[in-house]
Amino acid sequence: MRKFAFAESGEGFVPPSTADFNLPPVFGDNAFTTKPILLSLLSVVLISVFFILASRKALVVPNKLQFAGESVYAFVRNGLGKDIIGHEFMRYVPFLFTLFTFIITNNIFGIVPFLQFPTMSRVSFAYVLAIFSVAGFHYVGIKKHGIVKYLSGIAFMPGVPKAVYVLLTPIEIATFFLVRPLTLSLRLFANMFAGHLLLMVFILGGEHMLSGSIGIKLIAPIAFAFGIGMTFFEFMVQCLQAYIFTLLTALFIAGALADEH
């Protein structure tokens, strides 16, 4: 544990680094019982229990739990499905809803006391979600237009002079198969990673200040206050990133369904 290392050796402050994200296995000695994996499993359980309880006894006048569940569902269905994909949006709402709830729960784990680790700050989780999203919209596009028409729609955008294809075709192919999955996953990963690092800097730094001289001890509460403020900022970022990931997936699906392809 790094954070105890400097207290024992009495050396200077060791700032948190990427090494703090390589957590050891919680139990056993394998690569599958690390904290992020257990957290993602916990999130699946939490989401399932919450929405089963919220939708089990559906009433015409909803109680508090049903209202909470239905507002999350309505947010994804209307704000992300209906407004962006347009008609036939209901087929894609389950996918978008799963993505949104999974990402937001895992992100918020970053500021829940005792859990305090955003799962998506391990890049592999973000990669897998991006693979699902990109494979999903390509599948939707191929199913709607057929593989030849869909791929030629990507490579040769209609309504462009022939000579421009020399430039445009590589860019379009790179956009659809490389840039979109990379930006989608790296955005989520880097936000969670940077946010967790930021919180660690303020809180571990404040903890280190407490072991200094009396003047430094008096400044430590300021660092902790900033840590608390940044925690609220992180909450905003975590919700925003879940929204943006789902929004972009919905936009990609809408793009794959569009008739210009």
Next chain:
Amino acid sequence: MEGSLNVVGYGISAVGPALAIGMIFAAYINGVARQPEARNVLQPIAFLGFAVAEALALFGLVLAFVI
């Protein structure tokens, strides 16, 4: 005191996306202030622009650690 020049470089490079995000939200706020009922139409567009501009800053962050 030790540090990485990469992170200093990242700090400088983050100015570009910062200005871009500021301009995007300035335009969004202007749009909503002039026509409040257009809020629901503008919101996804504003966040899309925000996400695209922010991606550059995040690539910089990743590269600051990777290289």
